[in-house]
Amino acid sequence: MRKLITSFLLLLLSLSLYSKETLILSTGEWPPYTSEKDPKARVVQTLITETYKLANIDVLYKYYPWKRALRKAEDIEVDGSLPWSRTESREKLFYYSKKPIVNTRTVFFHLKSLDFKWETFEDLKKYRIGANLGYKTTDVLEKHNLKLELVATEEQNFKKMFLGRIDITPSSFFVGYYIINKLFPQSKAMTFTNTTKQLLPENGVYLLIPKKHPNAKKLIKTFDEAFDKLVKSGMYDKIIDNSISK
Numbered sequence: 001m002r003k004l005i006t007s008f009l010l011l012l013l014s015l016s017l018y019s020k021e022t023l024i025l026s027t028g029e030w031p032p033y034t035s036e037k038d039p040k041a042r043v044v045q046t047l048i049t050e051t052y053k054l055a056n057i058d059v060l061y062k063y064y065p066w067k068r069a070l071r072k073a074e075d076i077e078v079d080g081s082l083p084w085s086r087t088e089s090r091e092k093l094f095y096y097s098k099k100p101i102v103n104t105r106t107v108f109f110h111l112k113s114l115d116f117k118w119e120t121f122e123d124l125k126k127y128r129i130g131a132n133l134g135y136k137t138t139d140v141l142e143k144h145n146l147k148l149e150l151v152a153t154e155e156q157n158f159k160k161m162f163l164g165r166i167d168i169t170p171s172s173f174f175v176g177y178y179i180i181n182k183l184f185p186q187s188k189a190m191t192f193t194n195t196t197k198q199l200l201p202e203n204g205v206y207l208l209i210p211k212k213h214p215n216a217k218k219l220i221k222t223f224d225e226a227f228d229k230l231v232k233s234g235m236y237d238k239i240i241d242n243s244i245s246k
Contacts, residue, residue, distance in 0.1 A: 022058040023219070025207075026069040026081040032178035032243060033083055033102070033205070036063040041178060043243035044083045044101050048207055050235060054226040073210050079219065083205035090208065095216055098224040100204025102240070105173040106137060108195045109158070109180075114167060118197060121146065130157035130169035137170040137199055154179055162188065170199050177244035 025048070027034040031041030049059045062078060063069075073081035074093055083101055084090060110116045118124055121144035131138040131148040141148055149166055151157055157169040158179050171179070173194065180189045209220045230236050 020056055020058045022060060023052065023079040024060045024062060026062050026064055026072045026078045027083070028064060028066040028069050030083075032174050034061075034063075036061075043174060043239065044205065046239050046243075047101050047230070047236065048082060048223075050239065051223060051226045051230050054229050055222045057222070070208075073208060074212075076210055076213055079213060080207060080209040082207045084208050085203055085205055093212075094208040094210055095220040097207040097220060097227065099227060100206055102174065103202045103204045105198050105202050106170055106200040107173055107176070107198055108168045108170055109161070109176050109192055110168045110195075111161060111191050112193045113191070116168060116195070118195065124168075127167040128165070130160055130166040132157070135170075140199065141170070155183060158183055158192075162191070174243065181244075 027045065029035055029037065031038055033042075033044040035041035045059075045061060052059050062072070064072060069081055070084070070090075072078045081094075084094075086096065090096075108116070108118070116127070121141075124141075124144075124146055129141060129146060129148050131141060131150055132154055133150050133152055138148065138150070149160070151160070154169070154171055154175070157166065157171075158176075160166045161169060162184065176194065180192050207220075207223060209216045209223075213219065
C-alpha cells in the first residue's frame with residue numbers, strides 16, 4: 001500500500017511538472033486581427049498563441065466589447081488583453097510587449113492590370129478613388145481636393161474595383177486582403193495588389209499585461225523572449241503570409 005501511495009504521489013508530481021500554464025486574454029471582434037465568429041480571421045491571436053506555445057504556455061481568449069475587454073484586464077479578471085495601440089493612459093496601467101504584434105499599414109489597393117504608382121497627392125488626381133464615409137483616410141484625401149466616390153462599406157469599394165468602376169481604394173493592409181479573400185475566389189483574389197507607399201503613418205498593435213497582475217513582469221518578459229524566437233524561426237512570416245493568402 002505504501003508503495004502504491006508513493007507511486008501515486010510521484011505520478012501527481014510528474015504531471016504537475018509537465019502540465020502547461022494557461023493564460024486567459026481578453027479581446028474583441030476585429031477581423032482579420034481577432035475574431036470570435038471567423039476562425040480564419042485571427043492573425044494576431046495566432047501569433048500570440050504560437051509565441052506563448054514556445055514557452056509551454058497555452059492561451060484562451062474571451063471576447064467582449066472593446067471597452068469591457070480592456071476593463072477586464074485592468075481589473076485582473078483576465079491575464080491580459082490584445083491587440084491595442086500605445087496611449088499614455090494605457091501605459092500607466094499596462095506593460096506593453098516590447099515589439100508590436102503587427103503593424104497596421106494603410107495602403108492603396110488596385111488591380112494588377114493597372115500600372116499605379118504614386119509619390120504625391122497630385123499624382124492621385126487622375127484616378128477614380130473609392131473611399132468610405134466617416135473614415136480618417138477619406139478626410140485626408142478630401143483635404144487634398146481629390147474627387148472621391150463615397151460608399152458605406154469597404155466591401156463595396158473592392159467590388160467596384162473588380163468591376164472596373166473605380167481605380168484605387170485605401171485600406172489597412174490586413175483588412176484589405178481579408179475583404180478580398182472573403183469576397184472573391186482565389187482566381188479573382190489574385191488579380192488584386194497593393195502599393196508599398198503608405199497613406200497614413202504605420203501604427204503597431206501590442207499585447208497588454210496589467211501592471212497589477214502578480215506575474216506581470218514575468219509574463220511580458222516571457223512573451224518578448226519567445227516572440228523573438230518566433231520571428232527568427234521564420235514562423236512569424238509564415239503566419240502573416242498565410243493570413244493574406246487564404
